Structure formats: C-alpha cells, structure tokens
Amino acid sequence: MTNLFNYIERKSPVHDLTGATKLVCLMLWSFAAMTTYDTRLLLTLSVGGILLFVVGKIRVKDVSFMLGFTLVFLVLNTILLYVFSPHHGTEVYGTCTYLWGTSGRYAPTLEQAFFQFNYILKYFATIPIVLLFVTTTNPSEFAASLNKIGVSYSVAYSVALALRYIPDVQKQYHEISQASQARGIELSKKASLVQRLKSASAILVPLILTSMDRIEIISNAMELRGFGKNKKRTWYMARPFRVTDYASMLICALLLCTSIYLNHLNGGRFYNPFR
Numbered sequence: 280m281t282n283l284f285n286y287i288e289r290k291s292p293v294h295d296l297t298g299a300t301k302l303v304c305l306m307l308w309s310f311a312a313m314t315t316y317d318t319r320l321l322l323t324l325s326v327g328g329i330l331l332f333v334v335g336k337i338r339v340k341d342v343s344f345m346l347g348f349t350l351v352f353l354v355l356n357t358i359l360l361y362v363f364s365p366h367h368g369t370e371v372y373g374t375c376t377y378l379w380g381t382s383g384r385y386a387p388t389l390e391q392a393f394f395q396f397n398y399i400l401k402y403f404a405t406i407p408i409v410l411l412f413v414t415t416t417n418p419s420e421f422a423a424s425l426n427k428i429g430v431s432y433s434v435a436y437s438v439a440l441a442l443r444y445i446p447d448v449q450k451q452y453h454e455i456s457q458a459s460q461a462r463g464i465e466l467s468k469k470a471s472l473v474q475r476l477k478s479a480s481a482i483l484v485p486l487i488l489t490s491m492d493r494i495e496i497i498s499n500a501m502e503l504r505g506f507g508k509n510k511k512r513t514w515y516m517a518r519p520f521r522v523t524d525y526a527s528m529l530i531c532a533l534l535l536c537t538s539i540y541l542n543h544l545n546g547g548r549f550y551n552p553f554r
Contacts, residue, residue: 285449287414292523293335298421300524305412307531311538312404317550318393320538321400328407335415342410353402357395361385368394374553390553397550420518432511440497451489455482 368391376389422439
C-alpha cells in the first residue's frame with residue numbers, strides 16, 4: 280500500500296524537533312523560497328532540503344508516490360509556462376539571446392531557459408521540506424506543541440485528528456479495494472484506464488459511509504470524555520523546546536532574511552546574470 284501523507288516513526292535529529300519548531304521552520308523556509316528568484320539561494324535551499332531528507336532518514340521510496348505526482352505536475356506546469364509565455368524570461372531580464380541561431384515566437388532563448396530553471400528550482404526548494412514535515416511530525420506531539428505556543432487546544436486537537444485520519448482513510452480505501460477485487464472488480468493494470476477510474480469511483484460511496492461512521496464514533500467518544508469543558512488540558516506527548524529547536528528556527532529565520540536582503544541587492548526578486 281502506497282504511503283500518502285503519513286508519519287514515519289524513526290530515530291533522527293529531525294524527528295527529535297518539536298512539531299511547532301518544524302511548522303515555524305517550514306513557514307520560514309517556504310517564505311524564503313517564495314519571495315525570491317535568486318538562483319544562488321534557491322540552489323542552497325534545494326540542496327539543503329535533500330540533505331535534510333538524509334538527516335531525517337526518510338528514503339525516496341517512502342514518499343515515491345507524492346514525488347512522482349509532483350514531478351508530473353512540475354513538468355506539465357513548465358511546458359504550459361513555455362507554451363503561453365515563451366519570452367517571459369526576456370521581459371524579466373531585459374535581454375534576448377537566441378539559442379542555436381534561431382528566431383521567432385517559440386525559438387528558445389537563454390533568458391527563458393534560465394527563468395524556467397529558477398522556476399523548477401522553486402519546486403525543489405519547497406516540496407522536500409513539506410514532505411519532510413509531514414513524514415517526521417507525530418500528529419499528537421504536533422497538537423501539543425501548537426497548544427504550547429498559544430493555539431487553542433480544540434483547534435490543535437482538530438489538526439491532530441486530521442493528520443491521523445489521512446492514513447486511516449488510506450487504509451480503508453485499500454481494504455475496500457481489496458474486497459472489490461475479490462468480488463471480481465478489476466482495478467489492476469490489466470483493465471483500461473477508464474475502467475479503473477470507474478471502478479475506483481465506485482469505492483468512494485462505501486469509503487464516505489465508513490468515514491462518516493468513524494467520525495460519529497470519535498465525536499461520541501470525545502463528548503463522553505467531556506472534551507472542551509475546560510479551558511486547558513494536559514498532553515501526553517508534550518515536549519519542551521531545546522537548543523536544537525531554537526537553533527533550527529534561527530537558521531530558517533536567517534534564510535528568510537537572506538532572501539529579503541538578496542531582493543534588495545538585486546533590485547527586485549530576480550537575480551540577473553545577463554546585465
């Protein structure tokens with residue numbers, strides 16, 4: 280069964296950080312990548328994200344489905360960007376250098392190639408850190424750390440339930456799919472894509488009904504235990520902030536400051552090597 284947005288429990292320095300720390304680092308890292316097109320910083324963030332995967336002991340096969348989906352989306356976006364705006368790079372950098380001695384609307388230019396390279400780097404700078412956050416953050420500990428930094432515990436608990444429920448829905452879909460195939464419904468690659476889509480859509484009804492039943496059970500259990508009665512609650516998974524947490528947030532804050540400084544130094548979001 281393919282893992283999709285699922286916490287992977289391992290022993291690593293990334294796992295040891297609190298959920299709140301990883302959320303703050305994710306936001307700072309993402310803002311740093313989104314606010315600039317400076318190739319130097321984007322390359323640094325891309326390499327840093329890959330290295331953090333190694334440090335967090337997350338293997339490619341653990342997130343292969345999401346990586347494949349993201350790659351398809353990235354390729355499609357890159358192609359459409361060139362189709363609808365083949366000279367956007369020349370407008371951004373103010374020069375036009377045709378490659379291979381060709382000219383015309385869809386003739387490749389060095390500026391457009393450089394712009395699309397930076398566009399791709401933005402994905403590589405942000406997607407790994409998002410996947411790392413999801414796969415290394417325990418939902419219960421994440422809720423506890425959110426409550427610790429001032430988020431209402433009812434909101435924090437709702438976030439934890441949502442994160443915990445994703446693998447449950449995935450497991451239910453797999454079980455219903457196996458039961459359907461045992462009854463003769465073809466969902467493997469032997470059937471056509473259209474037939475597989477029709478068969479998969481038929482699973483949605485029992486999946487929704489099963490999910491609604493589970494939601495009712497959880498709601499009744501929380502109500503019977505008096506959830507929401509008091510303004511505060513204790514957490515089994517609560518952990519204090521340590522030196523590594525503060526150091527991680529400081530590094531990510533410095534990355535954001537670097538992004539802002541580079542924007543000022545470049546006179547805008549774009550690093551222009553053609554000047």
